[in-house]
Ligand SMILES: Nc1nc2c(c(=O)[nH]1)N(C=O)[C@@H](CNc1ccc(C(=O)N[C@@H](CCC(=O)O)C(=O)O)cc1)CN2
């Protein structure tokens with residue numbers, strides 16, 4: 001059919017034939033719309049359960065977890081990267097009882113690393129990363145997350161520390177449901193070394209990875225490195 005004929009008949013897209021496809025055709029990670037809806041619903045409930053559990057821990061307990069976790073992170077970073085001097089490392093400003101890495105990020109900065117923090121500049125678009133140093137002035141960003149002021153230099157991270165709400169043994173990450181890290185990692189070329197940071201209690205058998213989910217190179221919890229990075 002020619003273009004003109006199509007225009008005359010006014011069809012915007014081809015007819016959907018999904019109903020005629022053998023049900024078993026859509027395997028795990030496939031694009032079955034009903035399966036995507038089911039996974040999204042399951043993830044929403046799991047996020048709530050995991051966040052409630054994390055919130056229920058005492059401040060002192062969370063502080064001890066962060067201290068041990070940071071020791072593992074520091075070891076992984078020196079094994080993988082050696083001297084951090086001059087490296088661009090993205091951290092995060094902790095929200096919702098996430099492990100607080102700020103003292104360690106300050107120490108990395110003192111060792112010559114360039115620290116960046118993720119910023120949502122526009123909803124549903126990749127994150128940008130802005131330079132941060134201890135004591136820097138912060139402003140309220142999207143979702144009220146403190147972010148460096150717009151004047152702060154934009155950086156491209158070589159190493160990204162991604163906070164986890166949940167995680168699985170294949171290195172997949174469950175976040176807050178905005179899809180921001182996946183969207184960002186999909187466009188960063190070369191892809192940075194992505195290290196998921198979370199608590200051991202947030203381990204799941206699987207997050208039911210979907211086509212857009214990008215696995216972490218490593219996951220670190222208070223129990224150590226859980227998913228080994230490829231050498
Ligand atoms: N400390 C910290 N900073 C971070 C992240 C993080 O996980 N932790 N992010 C990591 O990505 C980015 C912000 N992530 C966000 C994720 C979701 C929503 C959000 O609006 N969530 C909606 C639900 C979305 C949906 O279900 O469609 C909501 O809760 O109403 C906002 C920001 C950047 N900064």
Ligand SMILES: Nc1ncnc2c1ncn2[C@@H]1O[C@H](COP(=O)(O)OP(=O)(O)OP(=O)(O)O)[C@@H](O)[C@H]1O
Nearest residue numbers: 043173174175176177178179180181182183186212
């Ligand atoms: N690369 C992408 N391009 C377009 N949309 C995407 C991409 N990655 C994720 N999304 C969208 O974001 C939505 C939320 O994704 P998901 O449940 O994986 O979030 P999350 O990883 O938990 O969130 P976050 O990274 O913000 O903490 C998905 O429904 C998906 O449609």
